[in-house]
Amino acid sequence: MAETLLKVAGLQAWYGESHILHGVDFEIRRGELVTLLGRNGAGKTTTLRSIMGILGKRTGSIAFEGRETTGMTSDHIARLGIAYCPEERGIFSSLNVDENLRLPPVVKPGGLSIEEIYKLFPNLLERRYSQGTKLSGGEQQMLAIGRILRTGATLLLLDEPTEGLAPVIVQRIGEIIRQLKSRGFTILLVEQNFHFAATVADRHYVMEDGRVIDTVASSDVQQSIGKLQSYLGV
Amino acid sequence: MNATRIGYAVLIVLALVAPLFAYPVFLMKALCFALFACAFNLLLGYAGLMSFGHAMFFGMAGYFYGHVVKAWDLAPEAGLLAGVGGAALLGLVTGALAIRRQGIYFAMITLAFAQMVFFFCVQAPFTGGEDGLQGIPRKALLGGLIPTKDDRVLYYVVLAIFLFGYAAIYRFIHSPFGQVLKAIRDNEQRAQSLGYEADRYKLLAFVLSAALAGLAGATKAMVQQFATLTDVAASTSGEVVLMALVGGLGTIIGPVVGAFIIVTMQNYLAFTGEFVLVIQGAIFVVIVLAFRKGVVGEFAEWWKRRQAR
Amino acid sequence: MFELLGIPPQALFGQLLLGLINGAFYAMLSLGLAVIFGMLNVINFTHGAQYMMGAFAAWLLLGILDVPFWASLVIAPIIVGLFGIVLEKLLLKRIYHLDHLYGFLLTFGLALVIEGLFQWKWGSSGAPYPNPIPGGFNLGFMFLPTYRGFVVLAALVICLATWYGIERTKLGAYLRAATENPTLVRAFGINVPRLITLTYGLGVGLAALAGVLAAPIQQVSALMGVNLVLVVFAVVVIGGMGSIMGSIVTGFGLGLIEGLTKVFYPPASNTVIFVVMALVLLIKPAGLFGQTK
Numbered sequence: 015m016a017e018t019l020l021k022v023a024g025l026q027a028w029y030g031e032s033h034i035l036h037g038v039d040f041e042i043r044r045g046e047l048v049t050l051l052g053r054n055g056a057g058k059t060t061t062l063r064s065i066m067g068i069l070g071k072r073t074g075s076i077a078f079e080g081r082e083t084t085g086m087t088s089d090h091i092a093r094l095g096i097a098y099c100p101e102e103r104g105i106f107s108s109l110n111v112d113e114n115l116r117l118p119p120v121v122k123p124g125g126l127s128i129e130e131i132y133k134l135f136p137n138l139l140e141r142r143y144s145q146g147t148k149l150s151g152g153e154q155q156m157l158a159i160g161r162i163l164r165t166g167a168t169l170l171l172l173d174e175p176t177e178g179l180a181p182v183i184v185q186r187i188g189e190i191i192r193q194l195k196s197r198g199f200t201i202l203l204v205e206q207n208f209h210f211a212a213t214v215a216d217r218h219y220v221m222e223d224g225r226v227i228d229t230v231a232s233s234d235v236q237q238s239i240g241k242l243q244s245y246l247g248v
Numbered sequence: 249m250n251a252t253r254i255g256y257a258v259l260i261v262l263a264l265v266a267p268l269f270a271y272p273v274f275l276m277k278a279l280c281f282a283l284f285a286c287a288f289n290l291l292l293g294y295a296g297l298m299s300f301g302h303a304m305f306f307g308m309a310g311y312f313y314g315h316v317v318k319a320w321d322l323a324p325e326a327g328l329l330a331g332v333g334g335a336a337l338l339g340l341v342t343g344a345l346a347i348r349r350q351g352i353y354f355a356m357i358t359l360a361f362a363q364m365v366f367f368f369c370v371q372a373p374f375t376g377g378e379d380g381l382q383g384i385p386r387k388a389l390l391g392g393l394i395p396t397k398d399d400r401v402l403y404y405v406v407l408a409i410f411l412f413g414y415a416a417i418y419r420f421i422h423s424p425f426g427q428v429l430k431a432i433r434d435n436e437q438r439a440q441s442l443g444y445e446a447d448r449y450k451l452l453a454f455v456l457s458a459a460l461a462g463l464a465g466a467t468k469a470m471v472q473q474f475a476t477l478t479d480v481a482a483s484t485s486g487e488v489v490l491m492a493l494v495g496g497l498g499t500i501i502g503p504v505v506g507a508f509i510i511v512t513m514q515n516y517l518a519f520t521g522e523f524v525l526v527i528q529g530a531i532f533v534v535i536v537l538a539f540r541k542g543v544v545g546e547f548a549e550w551w552k553r554r555q556a557r
Numbered sequence: 558m559f560e561l562l563g564i565p566p567q568a569l570f571g572q573l574l575l576g577l578i579n580g581a582f583y584a585m586l587s588l589g590l591a592v593i594f595g596m597l598n599v600i601n602f603t604h605g606a607q608y609m610m611g612a613f614a615a616w617l618l619l620g621i622l623d624v625p626f627w628a629s630l631v632i633a634p635i636i637v638g639l640f641g642i643v644l645e646k647l648l649l650k651r652i653y654h655l656d657h658l659y660g661f662l663l664t665f666g667l668a669l670v671i672e673g674l675f676q677w678k679w680g681s682s683g684a685p686y687p688n689p690i691p692g693g694f695n696l697g698f699m700f701l702p703t704y705r706g707f708v709v710l711a712a713l714v715i716c717l718a719t720w721y722g723i724e725r726t727k728l729g730a731y732l733r734a735a736t737e738n739p740t741l742v743r744a745f746g747i748n749v750p751r752l753i754t755l756t757y758g759l760g761v762g763l764a765a766l767a768g769v770l771a772a773p774i775q776q777v778s779a780l781m782g783v784n785l786v787l788v789v790f791a792v793v794v795i796g797g798m799g800s801i802m803g804s805i806v807t808g809f810g811l812g813l814i815e816g817l818t819k820v821f822y823p824p825a826s827n828t829v830i831f832v833v834m835a836l837v838l839l840i841k842p843a844g845l846f847g848q849t850k
Contacts, residue, residue, distance in 0.1 A: 357838065
């Protein structure tokens with residue numbers, strides 16, 4: 015069994031005065047694809063942002079490759095090899111596609127080259143000199159994912175990459191995520207779309223009220239479907 | 249509430265006996281700046297609009313007063329009215345343009361308009377250019393009833409004008425109009441959606457603030473018997489911001505305290521020449537970094553904490 | 558000799574050249590102001606004082622160390638830029654989380670301190686700086702002093718280089734991205750606080766460079782930037798701060814308008830830019846190149 019890459023223990027986090035995470039525990043091993051499932055407001059995005067060090071106040075422990083990161087600033091954390099693709103995608107409107115793609119600095123060797131990324135997302139190559147925010151929603155999502163593949167980061171945090179996209183594109187993103195996993199990336203995926211998540215992940219952590227309340231292995235999904243549906247309220 | 253009332257009573261008694269202890273001319277100057285600072289603070293503290301050009305109202309009103317009383321040889325009351333009216337009119341024009349932008353742009357626009365007025369005053373014939381308007385005669389008020397040659401008599405006139413202006417601001421803030429203004433300051437879109445035309449309220453506040461700044465400027469010209477470029481210059485606009493800031497933005501009495509502190513400081517440090525500016529700049533820096541609530545705001549905080557114990 | 562609308566061409570072109578030179582300074586200064594505002598959310602009121610410091614640095618370098626103008630053109634902006642970096646590290650960075658007004662007030666206070674100290678040490682009457690390229694060309698319709706022609710060209714080059722740096726380089730991409738979303742840029746591993754410090758240093762250096770260029774034309778004096786920064790504020794309101802090219806075009810354009818006013822109606826030449834500002838506020842409140850809001 016592969017080593018533990020990320021271990022989150024007793025994580026608490028705040029947005030200003032409001033206490034969002036009340037002790038989150040989970041771990042990811044190298045090469046795994048794990049999802050965080052849960053309803054709106056369960057704390058999934060906040061968990062990603064805490065790992066990335068974007069939130070101001072957080073306590074508990076987040077260890078990446080055995081190193082404690084709760085005391086670090088987000089640029090420092092990124093340089094350890096964690097990359098983040100936010101829910102709102104965060105494409106820069108004052109940068110064209112190519113500039114967006116080349117923006118995140120390379121932090122480690124082993125990332126994809128620009129050519130490989132364009133091969134993965136041929137649409138982006140066609141539109142490389144367009145303004146980043148002039149792309150369609152699906153293309154913007156691909157740009158947001160493509161952008162973090164160059165940096166050499168080993169852990170990718172993807173926040174709802176399928177949100178608001180057409181089924182064809184969701185399918186395409188599913189293929190890409192599987193391809194990334196096969197290339198050895200470790201992926202933490204936040205999803206509301208459980209059916210999508212079930213097709214790509216090794217394991218699912220279910221969150222509610224700022225805690226992880228259950229773990230379901232992909233192989234057990236069929237048996238646990240009723241339980242999962244009640245968690246997610248679908 | 250009671251403490252506030254006692255506080256006001258003490259202050260008024262102090263104001264009444266003050267000429268026994270301090271030079272009336274100094275007190276009058278401080279009162280003029282106090283009214284000026286209150287007028288400025290009305291706009292920033294209660295409408296959320298920071299004007300960095302309020303000297304144009306203060307200084308122009310001084311020129312209007314001087315021109316009416318000296319060149320036209322009219323009564324001082326007419327001069328004061330001209331100062332207030334002229335400043336209000338100027339406020340109407342510049343305010344209507346400035347409120348088209350928000351936040352920091354508003355400050356830059358008012359500053360730019362004030363600079364335009366300054367350049368105008370440098371060249372316009374009726375301001376006396378670099379020399380200013382000198383030797384504005386002090387005439388008796390109320391058709392001769394109140395002689396003003398004696399500084400101590402004039403002091404009570406100025407005190408009355410100040411109290412009038414202060415009371416006007418107090419009434420305004422506590423009126424329904426003032427409440428709407430605060431609602432706009434806190435959340436303009438919400439106030440708009442409730443049906444208040446934010447721009448109209450802001451403009452009225454701007455004009456009122458300009459008019460009161462004009463009253464302060466005209467009164468100062470009456471006291472000092474001159475009006476000069478200094479009072480329309482950007483440095484004076486900065487000074488009034490400093491007074492309000494030192495005293496406490498958004499507190500009604502704060503600007504008065506701030507004005508007295510700054511005018512006193514200028515008095516005692518006058519011998520250092522240009523160094524006064526350095527000290528004023530340093531006060532800006534320190535207050536912005538460490539005491540953003542100002543003297544009155546910090547005191548109120550301390551008092552509350554004490555009461556809570 | 559022909560005449561244009563009753564104006565002798567010497568006077569007309571002479572004033573146009575002066576306007577172009579003023580416009581060059583407006584463009585360089587409003588550019589720095591816009592870049593700083595984009596990154597720091599602070600309207601840098603100290604800009605005029607830093608422009609003055611650039612001129613003073615060149616003057617002192619010449620007077621004390623005999624450093625020639627051309628070397629000062631590089632050294633002075635670096636010195637003043639470093640001073641800006643110290644200011645940012647010590648003071649400005651403490652107020653980014655506050656309302657924009659506090660940045661305005663803080664930098665206003667700093668300008669008072671800096672200008673006051675210079676005035677206290679060197680007085681307010683100016684000192685001349687020798688013209689590094691005396692002489693000129695007779696263009697037939699006017700006499701062009703070489704140095705003045707050089708200033709216009711140099712300013713154009715500086716402005717275009719700034720535009721290139723921001724719009725076409727990697728560092729510029731970082732700047733543009735961080736202006737939009739500093740949190741995300743930081744989460745990509747870029748040290749945004751350092752980027753902010755650097756931006757302030759560059760913006761201040763740009764102001765100082767303008768100051769060095771101005772030294773041989775104007776008297777070097779403690780208060781040389783006081784009125785200038787106020788005019789530049791109006792320029793920035795007119796142009797809007799969203800566009801680099803917009804700042805450059807607005808700066809030069811307003812200088813020319815000012816020059817023309819000096820020819821046709823001299824009393825209004827000091828105020829014409831403010832009149833233009835009023836008109837722009839009436840017609841297009843967001844500024845000529847600004848996006849709404």
